[in-house]
Amino acid sequence: MTVNALKRQPLYAQVKLLLLQRIGAGEWQTHDALPSEWELADELGASQGTVRKALSELVDAGLLYRQQGRGTYVAPVPGDWGDDxxxxxxxxxxxxxxxxxxxxxxxxxxxxxxxxxxxxxxxxxxxxxxxxxxxxxxxxxxxxxxxxxxxxxxxxxxxxxxxxxxxxxxxxxxxxxxxxxxxxxxxxxxxxxxxxxxxxxxxxxxxxxxxxxxxxxxxxxxxxxxxxxxxxxxxxxxxxxxxxx
Amino acid sequence: MTVNALKRQPLYAQVKLLLLQRIGAGEWQTHDALPSEWELADELGASQGTVRKALSELVDAGLLYRQQGRGTYVAPVPGDWGDDxxxxxxxxxxxxxxxxxxxxxxxxxxxxxxxxxxxxxxxxxxxxxxxxxxxxxxxxxxxxxxxxxxxxxxxxxxxxxxxxxxxxxxxxxxxxxxxxxxxxxxxxxxxxxxxxxxxxxxxxxxxxxxxxxxxxxxxxxxxxxxxxxxxxxxxxxxxxxxxxx
DNA sequence: CAGTGGTCTAGACCACGCC
DNA sequence: GCGTGGTCTAGACCACTGA
Known part of the structure; x- marks a missing residue:
């Protein structure tokens, strides 16, 4: 990672936080595709595996969803009854x-x-x-x-x-x-x-x-x-x- | 992996299934330590990363727990009220x-x-x-x-x-x-x-x-x-x- | 076909627990 | 210091999607 070694957080956690902020800020709308794992890796100076781990946690948290062969997308905000x-x-x-x-x-x-x-x-x-x-x-x-x-x-x-x-x-x-x-x-x-x-x-x-x-x-x-x-x-x-x- | 390529399942899923069976069979008791990630990797002919992914899913499922620097252990069976x-x-x-x-x-x-x-x-x-x-x-x-x-x-x-x-x-x-x-x-x-x-x-x-x-x-x-x-x-x-x- | 996510490896280094 | 889990990388290949 180029810059962000400020905190003593693992790199994937920093990537996750950054993406969380950019999603929250509305940089991508619901069902918009994020940049590919490789693009994000280049952009953030991390490896694809590290970006993938960050994305996976956001998928697990319900903020993103993936489609193999297509991309990673912003999930819709759950309604007032939740997903489950x-x-x-x-x-x-x-x-x-x-x-x-x-x-x-x-x-x-x-x-x-x-x-x-x-x-x-x-x-x-x-x-x-x-x-x-x-x-x-x-x-x-x-x-x-x-x-x-x-x-x-x-x-x-x-x-x-x-x-x-x-x-x-x-x-x-x-x-x-x-x-x-x-x-x-x-x-x-x-x-x-x-x-x-x-x-x-x-x-x-x-x-x-x-x-x-x-x-x-x-x-x-x-x-x-x-x-x-x-x-x-x-x-x-x-x-x-x-x-x- | 040496043998187990029978099914078209990812290797980590096969490892996970194998461990699930061995845990269910009582090979290790509650709070027993599993072999280290490297030992399992050698034994099963997979890489440490692959074993780790399998173990992580079992940890997420609540069957195992990890302690950094010590090992990976069999989690106690949850009581009738569940974990949560x-x-x-x-x-x-x-x-x-x-x-x-x-x-x-x-x-x-x-x-x-x-x-x-x-x-x-x-x-x-x-x-x-x-x-x-x-x-x-x-x-x-x-x-x-x-x-x-x-x-x-x-x-x-x-x-x-x-x-x-x-x-x-x-x-x-x-x-x-x-x-x-x-x-x-x-x-x-x-x-x-x-x-x-x-x-x-x-x-x-x-x-x-x-x-x-x-x-x-x-x-x-x-x-x-x-x-x-x-x-x-x-x-x-x-x-x-x-x-x- | 190119581009994407999904898997896997080998090797490296770090952080922690314990002797 | 050694063995453990935890992180990270670079590179490879596979499986799927869509033009």
Whole structure:
């Protein structure tokens, strides 16, 4: 490597970081081809094998995909359900899931509770952005999201962006160059709280409904936690399915 | 490579498969060191880099672990909760989880329902082994497992083995040389059924309790589905936490 | 056919654990 | 100091894609 021996990081890690930054900066758009492994190797003064190792890790991380004989491409940003999670019929693991329609409900501000401040490594009562959105399947509400983001990091967030089709993760990538990665998720069964029941259209006689409550913590590629998401799912006839590695 | 060019598999894949078989056969025990990368390379007639690639994939798959400067070792078989799942306090992602005690309840036989037969790629009504076990935290029941396995594959299963500390996955590894890997999991919120409520010690006035219902499909390293597990978790004060890769 | 990713080698050097 | 895993290189060949 010509220059970048500044840090005592392995060369492939430096290459990976550099590519990560250039992808984040939008140098290549989704489904654009990167330069070939040899071109990158020349350009960065590393060998093809070293570049290949860096690219492989980015492929494993889901940021790139490869096609033999063609090239290496920028992968689309995963939607708000991630690459591996879907809502399908309980017990049927091979079922093709139906598409969910996203409905943006609102963008507001609030202050971090103690738990959330700790998880996001913020001070208590730190300002947060709250994004609410509803998921519908065949027109019926099936899930409700509360997405909490550190307000200082995402200053200038515009509700109009969130009405678009990109979802929260897509918007963060496009507007702020931040790519989130799920760190940890918690699942619980709860009786659906009143406010959420109302938003999910569960009212009247059948008000006492159990709901799947998902808590998600996500971080950027450097590991800085940036998202706390709470999702209520109606799993009366559906199951929250996660495919493993 | 000297001989093994039989299949049109890459050499590293053949090496990986060979090591997988030798590990499964018990050639090395848990925490035993494998031969060094160079020794394996000599022995198998491959280069160190090729052996390294095979080992790396086994490390990624969780079967081996490495210690720089020391060696490569056989990883312990993960417990019935997997490497990444725990029960912790909701909202606290960094909490150290308390240990769960496992209580074997029984081994019985039944015939596969349609769903299960399909998921396990068996004929309808195929015979299954059913293992029931209870999980306690600080003495209180918190989860109940029904593990269903194809009876023909695990003929000779002995209840005494399952009383031991190895758990289901440990027993399958030790007694049958089969290592399972979680393929997919489904989460739902349900009202706890009567039978499960009774086993979990939820009785009387507070009988109407929501429970987290987990459905898990696992396969061996060749991808053959071999386990259908249903788990009810009491998530009143706990959350089922999954760490992501 | 040329260009790309995918595999493999031999050899080198580094960083770490341990005696 | 020695043996281990961890990195890096240069060069080779294969398999696939698309003009």
């Amino acid at each position: 999670a879907r809502l399908v019929t309980p017990g049927l693991f091979t079922e093709q899931p139906d598409e969910l329609a996203r409905e943006f409900l609102g963008l507001s501000r609030l202050n971090a509770s103690e738990d959330i401040a700790e998880a996001l490594q913020l001070r208590r009562l730190a300002p947060l952005l709250r994004i609410r959105q509803l998921w519908r399947r065949h027109g019926s509400p099936v899930a409700l999201d509360d997405v909490l983001l550190p307000a200082e990091v995402f200053e200038g967030m515009d509700a109009r962006w969130l009405r678009g089709s990109a979802g929260v993760y897509g918007t963060l990538q496009q507007r702020f160059g931040v790519r989130l990665k799920i760190v940890s998720e918690q699942f619980r069964a709860e009786m659906l709280p009143r406010e959420e029941a109302s938003l999910l259209g569960v009212t009247g006689m059948v008000a006492d409904v159990p709901a799947l409550c998902l808590l998600r913590l996500s971080a950027d590629m450097d590991g800085r936690p940036l998202e706390w998401r709470q999702r209520y799912c109606l799993t009366h006839q559906l199951a929250y399915t996660v495919k493993h590695g | 799942a725990r029960l912790v306090t909701p909202g606290l992602f960094t909490e150290q989880p308390d240990e769960l005690a496992r209580e074997f309840l029984g081994l019985s036989r039944l015939n596969a329902s349609e769903d299960i037969a399909e998921a396990l790629q068996l004929r309808r009504l195929a015979p299954l082994l059913r293992i029931r076990q209870l999980w306690r935290r600080h003495g209180s029941p918190v989860a109940l497992d029904d593990v269903l396995l194809p009876a023909e594959v695990f003929e000779g299963m002995d209840a005494r083995w399952l009383r031991g500390s190895a758990g289901v996955y440990g027993t399958l590894q030790q007694r049958f040389g089969v290592r399972l890997k979680i393929v997919s999991e489904q989460f739902r919120a349900e009202m706890l059924p009567r039978e499960e409520a009774s086993l979990l010690g939820v009785t009387g006035m507070v009988a109407d309790v929501p429970a987290l219902c987990l459905l898990r499909l696992s396969a061996d390293m060749d991808g053959r589905p071999l386990e259908w597990r249903q788990r009810y978790c009491l998530t009143h004060q706990l959350a089922y936490t999954v760490k992501h890769g």
